[in-house]
Amino acid sequence: MEELIHMKYLRMPIEIESPEQLGYDNIECNLTESSYADFKFKDLGLKLDDLVIAYIDHRGHPGLRKLLSEDTGSDPKRQIHPDHILLTSGAAQALFIISTTLLEKGDEMIVIRPNYATNIETPRAIEADLKIIDLTFESGWKIDTKAIEAAITPETKLVSITVPHNPTGAMMTADEITAVVEMTRRRGCYLLVDETYREMTFGGPLPYAATLAPHVISVASFSKTFGLPGLRMGWLMTKNTALFESFFAAKEQIQICGSALDEEIAFQFYQKRGEFVPQILTNLKRRFEILKQWMGSQKYLEWVEPKGGCVAFPRINNATLARIDLEKFYRILNAEFSTHVGPGHWFEQHKRYMRIGYGWPDDETLKKGLERITLAIAKSLVR
Ligand SMILES: Cc1ncc(COP(=O)(O)O)c(C=O)c1O
Numbered sequence: 001m002e003e004l005i006h007m008k009y010l011r012m013p014i015e016i017e018s019p020e021q022l023g024y025d026n027i028e029c030n031l032t033e034s035s036y037a038d039f040k041f042k043d044l045g046l047k048l049d050d051l052v053i054a055y056i057d058h059r060g061h062p063g064l065r066k067l068l069s070e071d072t073g074s075d076p077k078r079q080i081h082p083d084h085i086l087l088t089s090g091a092a093q094a095l096f097i098i099s100t101t102l103l104e105k106g107d108e109m110i111v112i113r114p115n116y117a118t119n120i121e122t123p124r125a126i127e128a129d130l131k132i133i134d135l136t137f138e139s140g141w142k143i144d145t146k147a148i149e150a151a152i153t154p155e156t157k158l159v160s161i162t163v164p165h166n167p168t169g170a171m172m173t174a175d176e177i178t179a180v181v182e183m184t185r186r187r188g189c190y191l192l193v194d195e196t197y198r199e200m201t202f203g204g205p206l207p208y209a210a211t212l213a214p215h216v217i218s219v220a221s222f223s224k225t226f227g228l229p230g231l232r233m234g235w236l237m238t239k240n241t242a243l244f245e246s247f248f249a250a251k252e253q254i255q256i257c258g259s260a261l262d263e264e265i266a267f268q269f270y271q272k273r274g275e276f277v278p279q280i281l282t283n284l285k286r287r288f289e290i291l292k293q294w295m296g297s298q299k300y301l302e303w304v305e306p307k308g309g310c311v312a313f314p315r316i317n318n319a320t321l322a323r324i325d326l327e328k329f330y331r332i333l334n335a336e337f338s339t340h341v342g343p344g345h346w347f348e349q350h351k352r353y354m355r356i357g358y359g360w361p362d363d364e365t366l367k368k369g370l371e372r373i374t375l376a377i378a379k380s381l382v383r
Helices: 062-070 092-101 117-125 145-151 174-187 241-255 261-272 277-296 326-336 363-379
Strands: 084-088 108-113 129-134 158-164 191-192 216-221 234-237 354-357
Touching: 062 129, 062 234, 062 261, 084 092, 084 241, 092 158, 092 191, 092 216, 092 234, 092 241, 108 117, 108 261, 117 129, 117 145, 117 158, 117 241, 145 158, 145 174, 158 174, 277 363, 326 363, 354 363
Parallel strands: 108 129, 108 158, 158 191, 191 216
Antiparallel strands: 084 234, 216 234
8 A cells, every 4th residue: 555655755865864863962073064053042142931822923923024124125116025024934944835836747947956955856746847957066056047048938937046055155146146037037937046045145145036026036044144943934025915925825724823932032033133143154254264274285175165155065076086985985984983964965966076064063073074074085095
């Protein structure tokens, strides 16, 4: 009986092999994370005693939506109204809501690979017709606007991009995003911009893409820059009223409303994010320099230097690839050195690629983990 059931949802390697599933305590150097270090509750200084654990506003905490709306700018033509912002259980839920709302079996959508797995896997579960644009190391992981334009057909319903990009840290310029907004408007398809790493753009964040046109949907999160992934707080926004109503209906069917506790924590944190974010960005920058220095001394690895986010996606260079037993490398790295990275197969890439999350470990653990990668490669050379 079991094998007769069509399995709509398949667990993704990135989730099965995630550090939280393996047990954080079992990993000494955790270089798999794609967020800033997780905060302890006591360090946030929040006041929660008077919180009533009721059903709450179905769109999400009104005070928080107001603050998020203010962040979309003061230009009334651009600003996203608080009622067009939907708080979700992580950006992951927002992505699920968007895919299941917009796509039916056979609907054409364009998506970038490598990518955060859900951006590909949920449309796949729906059996949408995926047109995948493969980014390449050789072209600097560039998200090519011309390739997107060439892939769009009259059937394309949705184009999905991620900026800053996970796992490569690649960026698009404001002009390139505007070009994609313009081409999707002209060709009559929706545009999803996953902006989960927005505040981690080196040189400052770009405007939310949803401010640019009503066919655009922005997704963002408390997980990455703010180091609060366990809150499960994210949001989506769009100026398109009908589209928003449909997303809102999906949320109400999934969970009625969000968690009163999570949303209050997120609200109070966001009110005083100015106390936290500058230090977070300083720490990220310092850790990026540690990574950069290590990469500079590498004879085994090569990379395209990231332009945003808190992860890099280097690869074993050709000379080393000819000599290495890759399975042995990951075995030694994990079992002998208790060090984990995100192997390429998490992103449907060859295992010569690995995602290194440099924002989560403290400086010493990061240095130790990087040294262990070098050692594990050296010990896995067989030719
Ligand atoms: C690009 C991207 N989008 C969405 C998510 C999901 O984040 P959240 O924790 O907010 O659900 C992630 C998490 O890694 C991500 O990298």
